[in-house]
Amino acid sequence: MIIHHPLLGPRDSAEFIYLGDASLMERPDPKAENAQELFYKYLYLRDNPAGEHKELWYHEQGDRSWLILTRNTVTHEITHVELARRSK
Amino acid sequence: MRYNALQILKQGLTGHKGWKPAWRKAEPKPEYDIIIVGGGGHGLATAYYLAKQFEQKRIAVVEKGWIGGGNVGRNTTIIRSNYMLHENEGFYEFSLKLWENQEQDFNYNSMVSQRGIINLFHSDPQRDAYVRRGNAMALNGADPVLLDQDALRKKCPFLNFDNARFPIQGGLWQPRGGTVRHDAVAWGYARGADKRGVDIIENCEVTGFLIDQGVCSGVETTRGTIKAKKIGVAVAGSSSRVMAMAGMRLPMESHVLQAFVSEGLKPVIPGVITYGAGHFYVSQSDKGGLVFGGDIDGYNSYAQRGNLPVVEDVCEGGVSLMPMIGKARVLRMWGGIMDMSMDGSPIIDKTHVNGLYFNGGWCYGGFKATPASGYCFAQLIATDAPHETAKAMRMDRFSRGLMIDEKGQGAQPNLH
Numbered sequence: 001m002i003i004h005h006p007l008l009g010p011r012d013s014a015e016f017i018y019l020g021d022a023s024l025m026e027r028p029d030p031k032a033e034n035a036q037e038l039f040y041k042y043l044y045l046r047d048n049p050a051g052e053h054k055e056l057w058y059h060e061q062g063d064r065s066w067l068i069l070t071r072n073t074v075t076h077e078i079t080h081v082e083l084a085r086r087s088k
Numbered sequence: 089m090r091y092n093a094l095q096i097l098k099q100g101l102t103g104h105k106g107w108k109p110a111w112r113k114a115e116p117k118p119e120y121d122i123i124i125v126g127g128g129g130h131g132l133a134t135a136y137y138l139a140k141q142f143e144q145k146r147i148a149v150v151e152k153g154w155i156g157g158g159n160v161g162r163n164t165t166i167i168r169s170n171y172m173l174h175e176n177e178g179f180y181e182f183s184l185k186l187w188e189n190q191e192q193d194f195n196y197n198s199m200v201s202q203r204g205i206i207n208l209f210h211s212d213p214q215r216d217a218y219v220r221r222g223n224a225m226a227l228n229g230a231d232p233v234l235l236d237q238d239a240l241r242k243k244c245p246f247l248n249f250d251n252a253r254f255p256i257q258g259g260l261w262q263p264r265g266g267t268v269r270h271d272a273v274a275w276g277y278a279r280g281a282d283k284r285g286v287d288i289i290e291n292c293e294v295t296g297f298l299i300d301q302g303v304c305s306g307v308e309t310t311r312g313t314i315k316a317k318k319i320g321v322a323v324a325g326s327s328s329r330v331m332a333m334a335g336m337r338l339p340m341e342s343h344v345l346q347a348f349v350s351e352g353l354k355p356v357i358p359g360v361i362t363y364g365a366g367h368f369y370v371s372q373s374d375k376g377g378l379v380f381g382g383d384i385d386g387y388n389s390y391a392q393r394g395n396l397p398v399v400e401d402v403c404e405g406g407v408s409l410m411p412m413i414g415k416a417r418v419l420r421m422w423g424g425i426m427d428m429s430m431d432g433s434p435i436i437d438k439t440h441v442n443g444l445y446f447n448g449g450w451c452y453g454g455f456k457a458t459p460a461s462g463y464c465f466a467q468l469i470a471t472d473a474p475h476e477t478a479k480a481m482r483m484d485r486f487s488r489g490l491m492i493d494e495k496g497q498g499a500q501p502n503l504h
């Protein structure tokens with residue numbers, strides 16, 4: 001797979017480390033009433049869709065930036081790439 | 089028809105005209121007592137034990153493609169019970185015992201071959217970890233043997249013992265581990281279930297559940313609605329997709345794992361060997377092909393094929409472990425979608441929906457579990473009580489902090 005890095009252009013996916021669903025960016029509030037329940041869901045439960053998936057990739061052997069890819073988990077087609085820090 | 093030597097002789101003398109299909113092509117009926125979703129190894133074994141052991145009637149297995157086309161026909165066929173945690177080891181040892189009697193039990197040649205499995209170690213701490221694991225195995229009645237380097241050299245002289253970075257010091261050997269003809273497992277359970285009246289319905293995809301006020305009373309399929317009192321789901325890599333139709337999110341990701349077979353070679357590899365310092369394991373099939381594999385590709389995937397970086401990684405591991413295979417040519421490779429659970433261990437449990445049961449999260453080790461998984465799931469569905477060896481494989485263990493995490497690695501969907 002080729003990942004089109006927003007700053008560095010086309011890069012081999014082997015340069016990256018995969019973390020998982022991009023919703024991991026939204027860490028629950030540890031002070032919330034139901035923090036235990038929220039963290040259980042955050043840590044363990046996943047949508048795991050067949051089709052479009054927003055996910056976190058870390059450019060370890062490159063500029064060490066975190067990217068958010070929109071990738072199809074059936075075809076591996078990547079339709080969108082953005083820097084994670086810009087996504088907010 | 090029972091299969092035996094006399095039958096082969098008789099058929100041989102009559103031109104092999106009397107063989108019958110091993111299972112019927114069943115049409116869906118409007119209603120059953122029990123529906124098993126997924127005609128993989130686990131679903132078929134569940135139906136078989138439901139009918140045979142737990143004397144249930146009116147059972148159907150509903151499969152979206154053809155039986156045996158999923159992971160049961162895609163794996164590298166290794167069976168073993170060399171786990172460390174009690175919650176796993178008792179279960180896998182139960183499974184190995186069922187393997188040992190499987191062919192007699194279902195009257196089908198699944199080629200169970202206890203050629204042994206050796207996990208190599210490359211350092212003192214790794215040896216100590218294997219000693220500990222061996223002791224845990226022994227506590228559950230399994231058969232660990234610690235091989236030092238001399239003993240290992242006798243068995244596998246071809247290993248790269250003096251590798252500068254990862255010298256091979258020895259291995260943890262389980263002589264009762266081995267390999268099984270994977271397709272025959274699906275076919276044997278299908279035949280045994282069919283003989284006891286189970287309908288095996290192929291080309292029938294489940295597209296929804298009939299759930300009303302917390303009670304599941306059947307499934308919607310591409311071949312119409314089928315009602316049932318109890319529904320058991322065993323769809324491996326499709327677990328999240330299927331259970332989403334019942335409104336559930338699972339502690340799981342789906343990932344692709346690849347397998348490789350080389351051209352046929354003379355017998356050289358005595359059993360199963362796993363590399364302790366790289367992602368590579370290998371055995372040799374009876375036809376002579378090296379059957380090997382390594383790690384998952386590493387990102388969520390529902391494509392039943394892998395990508396090249398992992399092919400390279402696996403081959404590098406293989407050649408660094410046994411340089412002699414560097415000249416063997418790869419004949420075939422393929423991938424299967426695995427249900428990777430967040431602690432590397434499976435789930436066999438009821439769900440919060442009455443009448444709906446779930447079996448999944450097998451990661452890349454569910455083939456060896458097939459008989460016990462079927463047996464335990466059948467017991468759960470038939471009696472509503474978990475089997476002794478599967479009590480810890482609960483769905484709610486993640487929210488209660490009771491994970492079964494062999495390596496103590498925390499929430500990671502890439503464990504074995």
Ligand SMILES: Cc1cc2nc3c(=O)[nH]c(=O)nc-3n(C[C@H](O)[C@H](O)[C@H](O)COP(=O)(O)OP(=O)(O)OC[C@H]3O[C@@H](n4cnc5c(N)ncnc54)[C@H](O)[C@@H]3O)c2cc1C
Binds near residue numbers: 128
């Ligand atoms: C490359 C590879 C190597 C492996 N090596 C080993 C090994 O050496 N040892 C080991 O122990 N394990 C191994 N495994 C893991 C093992 O194969 C699996 O854990 C196990 O086979 C999963 O259970 P199953 O046989 O029931 O799955 P499957 O055979 O995948 O069965 C699931 C079935 O459900 C069906 N299904 C899905 N969705 C629906 C639906 N909506 N409606 C109806 N049916 C549906 C599918 O079509 C499929 O036939 C390996 C896996 C792979 C891919």
